[in-house]
Amino acid sequence: MARSSIVAVLLLTTALVGTRYAVAGQAPSAASDPDIPMSHQDRVYSAEQYSNTVSVTDPVDNKLLGTIRLGDPLPANLSPLYKGQLLVHGMGFSPDHRTIAVVAIGSNAVNFIDTATNAVKHVTYVGRSPHEAFYTMDGSEVWVVVRGENYVSVLDGKTYEEKTRIIVPNGPGMTIFSPDGKYGYVCSSFTPETEVITVADHKIVGRVPQASPFCPNIAATPDSKQVWLTLKDSGKTQVFDGQPPFALLKTLDTGPITNHVNIVRNANGMFAYVTIGGLNEIKVFRTDNFEQVATIPVGKLPHGIWPSGDGTRVYVGLENEDKIAAIDTLKNEVIATSPIGQAPQALVYVPDAVPAASGAINSAMTRMMVVPEGLGTSNLQPLGVAGQSAQLWLASPEAKKEERAPTSVSLSDQGLVQVLEAAVTGLEPGKPYLIALATEPSGTGALEPLQSFMTNPAGAAVVSTIGPIRQLVRGEGKIPRRYLVILPGTPDNHGAAVQVQRE
Missing domain, CATH: 2.60.40.200 (Superoxide dismutase, copper/zinc binding domain)
Structure with missing residues (x-):
């Protein structure tokens, strides 16, 4: 490509990024962060509890690239000498998008996986039946909710070793952080109460009543103003103020087996997408007035859900169909599905998970190119029995x-x-x-x-x-x-x- 052509493409790309995507960050980032346009450097990861795999999907063409095999199927995992993971379930990722944290609830493990190589670089074992893990906004800590006990295990973000524990009511279900970095929100799966905890000193500063005990999932809006949580047992979704005094704002009757929730910002506004497992659909609510604006049929038992880095897509794992569904958020309709492993649970979309090719002109230019064959696909295996x-x-x-x-x-x-x-x-x-x-x-x-x-x-x-x-x-x-x-x-x-x- 001639130098003049390269400069023209770079100027065009910069202009597009500057006008279309500025100041519109997606969850879990802050609203002031720029959107990240979709590219072949992005990845969708899903945690699959019966095949003990993490499926890795390229969202641009909705193509399964392969699986990270963390454990074996029966009967191998019944051996007293078994060292693999059991019931791969929870998902989180680092602020630099270079590490995913994958929780295996049956083996009490948090697996830290390098997104560039798909290799497990560390395993930390915590207390009984951890459920989800997520990084603080500065990446210095990883909070792991230990649902089988009564605490959050706080790991060092670099060494992955436990540094302290935060005592909470019995059965913490999930944690997410306010994008302004001030608070961690910990809902419960056994106790009808969500705790608000300061990130700086690990102190409980707020308690929000839940309509029922079983909360599997929680999400904060990019502007740090709202927190949404789901209640799987009663089929409700609740919203509370993300800032003091953390007042309850709304309780919605969403439907049986209400699973996960996440936030999407696009040209039409800001919305909460809630997966309703018992109805095989997603319900979409405005965050300003809580009006339901769409119902999206998606397939059997939708579970984990996460938006793309630019908010144009949202991805959902279909637990009883072993697929990922891609949804256009402006049309609110499914535009593609692709196969993954057995019984997907949590799911995350990680923009720029794969680093740009060595010697590339710049990140804006490489986003317009297909990632070279093999980059970001090492250590992946075919579905095999997991499919x-x-x-x-x-x-x-x-x-x-x-x-x-x-x-x-x-x-x-x-x-x-x-x-x-x-x-x-x-x-x-x-x-x-x-x-x-x-x-x-x-x-x-x-x-x-x-x-x-x-x-x-x-x-x-x-x-x-x-x-x-x-x-x-x-x-x-x-x-x-x-x-x-x-x-x-x-x-x-x-x-x-x-x-x-x-x-």
Whole structure:
């Protein structure tokens, strides 16, 4: 390329960045930070708890580049000598976008992964059942909520060693920070209260009541004025003031299995995107008046969600479909899906995760180019068994085929057996139920109980069990076919099927 052409392209790119993207930062950055246009240097990472993988996706063409394999499927992970990770679940990333922190809740680990090489550079083991981890805004600390206990484990951002603990109510669910760097917000999964903690001295300075105990996710707006949190058990989303006195601003009834929330700023304003797992959709709310402005059907059991660096896209992991959906935030519609590992949980979009090629003219120029083959793809593996799963639905025996089925089921292959995960909705709140195999499609005949469960206040539940279930419900080979059903009651005392298998 001639020198004059290079200069022209650079001037054009600088002008575009300066006019279109200035002062419009996306979560978790500050509102004063410039937007970062999408490029092949960006990555979407999803944590997948049944395949124990992190899938790495190029968001420009929605292409799966490969997986970072942190653990093995069954039965290898049952060995007493097993050293891999179990139930890969939580996600966070550093302010310089060069490290992701991946939490494995079953092995009590925080894995620190280099975004340029996809290599694990350190593993820190913390207390029982950590859930999520995130860096402070200056990158000096990583706060890990230890949901199985009553504290936040504070790690040094450079050595990754624990430096202190912040005692909080039982079951901290997630932490996120105000973009102005002042506060950490820690919601709870076991106690109906969110704590506000000063980043500088780790002191609790505010307490916000939750409408119910089970908060899995929390997000702060880029202007540091609002904090949004989800309540998975009661199907609500709450908003409180991000500054003192941290007053509760709004409680929204969002729907069964309300999962994650994140904030998007675009030409139309600032919005909260909430994944509603039981409805297989995303609900979009304005942050100024809390009006719902869109409902986006996305697929089975949407979970983690994160905006692109320029707010033009938002990405969501589909837990019971093993896919990522890309959404145009101006049209609020799904524009692409791509495959990932089994049962994606948390998901993050990291702009400029892959450094520019050596000798590049400048960052503005390289953003217009395709990243050279192999850059940012080392240490990645193909999906393999992590890409093997089957899906089906359960609905009322009287439901018509065109009616929406309330319960989605995913069967994630683990060799000869599968992990069954059912996102159950449409039942009576706070009642005992049973998922079982029946010899008849109507739910009658001989029954084989698989798992008992209790519905939450929204009449929903996420139910898991394990076994050679796909072979039975598909009638593979010479195996007599069985049918998944849900019945009220217990294995010893149950009623007739209220939901039956639908292909």
